[in-house]
Amino acid sequence: MGVTTPLGGDLPSTWSALLAGESGISKLETPWADRLPVRIAGVLRKDPADVVDRVQRRRLDRSQQAALIAAREAWADAGAPDVDPVRLAVVVGTGVGGALTTLEQNDRLEEAGPRLLSPFTIPRLMPNGAAAVVSLELGARAGTHAPTSACASGAEALAVGALLIRAGRADVVVAGGTDACLHPLSIGGFARMGALSTRNDTPELASRPFDRDRDGFVMAEGSGVVVLERAEFAAARGVRPRALLAGAGVTSDAYDMTTPDVEGQIRAVAEALRDADLTPEDITHVNAHATGTPTGDLTEADALRRAVGTHPVVTATKSALGHLLGAAGAVEAVFTVLSLEHGVIPAIRNLVEAAPEIDLDLVTGRPRHTAPTAALSTSFGFGGHNVVLSFTKP
Amino acid sequence: MSQNKTVLESVADIVEEISGVPAGQVTPEKRLVEDLEIDSLALIEIAVSVAETFQVDLPDEELKELQTVQDVVDRIETATINA
Numbered sequence: 001m002g003v004t005t006p007l008g009g010d011l012p013s014t015w016s017a018l019l020a021g022e023s024g025i026s027k028l029e030t031p032w033a034d035r036l037p038v039r040i041a042g043v044l045r046k047d048p049a050d051v052v053d054r055v056q057r058r059r060l061d062r063s064q065q066a067a068l069i070a071a072r073e074a075w076a077d078a079g080a081p082d083v084d085p086v087r088l089a090v091v092v093g094t095g096v097g098g099a100l101t102t103l104e105q106n107d108r109l110e111e112a113g114p115r116l117l118s119p120f121t122i123p124r125l126m127p128n129g130a131a132a133v134v135s136l137e138l139g140a141r142a143g144t145h146a147p148t149s150a151c152a153s154g155a156e157a158l159a160v161g162a163l164l165i166r167a168g169r170a171d172v173v174v175a176g177g178t179d180a181c182l183h184p185l186s187i188g189g190f191a192r193m194g195a196l197s198t199r200n201d202t203p204e205l206a207s208r209p210f211d212r213d214r215d216g217f218v219m220a221e222g223s224g225v226v227v228l229e230r231a232e233f234a235a236a237r238g239v240r241p242r243a244l245l246a247g248a249g250v251t252s253d254a255y256d257m258t259t260p261d262v263e264g265q266i267r268a269v270a271e272a273l274r275d276a277d278l279t280p281e282d283i284t285h286v287n288a289h290a291t292g293t294p295t296g297d298l299t300e301a302d303a304l305r306r307a308v309g310t311h312p313v314v315t316a317t318k319s320a321l322g323h324l325l326g327a328a329g330a331v332e333a334v335f336t337v338l339s340l341e342h343g344v345i346p347a348i349r350n351l352v353e354a355a356p357e358i359d360l361d362l363v364t365g366r367p368r369h370t371a372p373t374a375a376l377s378t379s380f381g382f383g384g385h386n387v388v389l390s391f392t393k394p
Numbered sequence: 395m396s397q398n399k400t401v402l403e404s405v406a407d408i409v410e411e412i413s414g415v416p417a418g419q420v421t422p423e424k425r426l427v428e429d430l431e432i433d434s435l436a437l438i439e440i441a442v443s444v445a446e447t448f449q450v451d452l453p454d455e456e457l458k459e460l461q462t463v464q465d466v467v468d469r470i471e472t473a474t475i476n477a
Contacts, residue, residue, distance in 0.1 A: 118439065119439055
């Protein structure tokens with residue numbers, strides 16, 4: 001598994017900062033933020049341009065650089081499996097792809113004319129670009145896919161990866177999500193919907209999922225990637241899996257473009273349980289989507305209570321990282337696996353007093369030491385996308 | 395463009411930036427495609443950088459004619475003198 005996030009440039013640094021209760025949210029120190037109603041975000045702790053080589057710095061969009069960094073870490077962490085390239089697939093989802101490239105090159109077009117456009121404009125902006133970069137890096141030839149389901153993209157990538165393995169189309173799938181689109185247009189657009197927190201003076205306190213005083217989510221950037229293996233393939237190479245991706249539930253609301261539907265979320269949870277042959281009682285931990293918007297958190301809390309119950313230990317890691325958009329589901333799946341593996345569940349930052357409507361066992365203050373054996377990670381996206389992943393301890 | 399640098403030195407810097415080949419190895423006789431592994435899109439990146447650095451626009455049809463580092467230097471020097 002590998003990540004690059006506002007808490008750290010890799011998984012060990014991110015996980016330890018998360019358990020320590022740190023915040024990845026800061027004031028945007030850039031002139032373009034001055035005119036915006038929202039001037040805070042979760043900026044990558046380690047600039048990906050400083051990690052990749054100079055050619056990749058020019059040829060890859062920031063979101064592609066982040067995915068490449070996370071994929072390299074995941075691949076090394078998995079011991080670089082010796083797999084036939086035609087049995088290795090890649091699924092990297094993204095919310096908006098190379099949006100920064102689109103905007104930057106459009107500025108260049110207007111200012112300098114078409115002859116000064118980068119010849120890599122198109123490969124940098126296309127939404128399958130990050131998946132293709134990872135495929136090129138690893139020599140994966142069993143198919144490369146790029147699900148786009150807004151903030152559920154990263155989770156959907158893992159769901160698609162599991163399908164590919166079950167369908168016999170790959171033995172190993174490198175799956176994850178990426179987004180890096182901090183820009184006045186995206187921040188301005190989300191702010192115009194009223195979706196973002198406006199706590200500009202106290203960035204570390206702005207992202208407060210499930211808290212009574214939450215006022216919206218905080219945009220962030222990053223990537224998370226996992227290596228999925230067919231169980232027999234992992235066993236044959238003598239690897240003990242960190243966790244089993246036991247099932248996935250994917251539903252769509254067909255209800256509203258941006259307002260979530262509790263019924264669609266409940267169906268996704270139920271499907272994730274059925275697919276994994278688990279009962280609600282089996283689930284002892286949930287890493288919630290919980291972005292910190294006033295209505296979104298209540299809808300999810302209601303869905304979890306009705307579909308699973310009030311017994312699981314629930315965390316909301318966007319409280320520390322902010323919302324990584326199309327990477328969120330993949331990064332949170334990684335955290336869910338680590339919680340299963342290590343028996344510790346990160347606390348929800350800034351949860352001072354839970355909203356009165358919420359009836360869940362929320363982790364506050366400090367990490368909860370417990371030993372979950374089956375857990376869910378939920379992800380929802382604009383467009384009515386619901387993706388719930390179920391993980392079990394091997 | 396730095397006044398202290400020769401055209402060759404500036405071209406070598408551009409090639410290093412785009413292809414990763416160290417500027418010291420970008421000598422006049424080196425062939426762009428065969429020796430420096432500059433593919434068709436990288437060649438366009440070089441044209442973009444040349445346009446920015448020297449204010450010399452290399453038309454696409456001329457770009458294809460450029461075989462070596464010296465060809466690029468000659469083309470820039472011709473355009474700069476004529477300008």
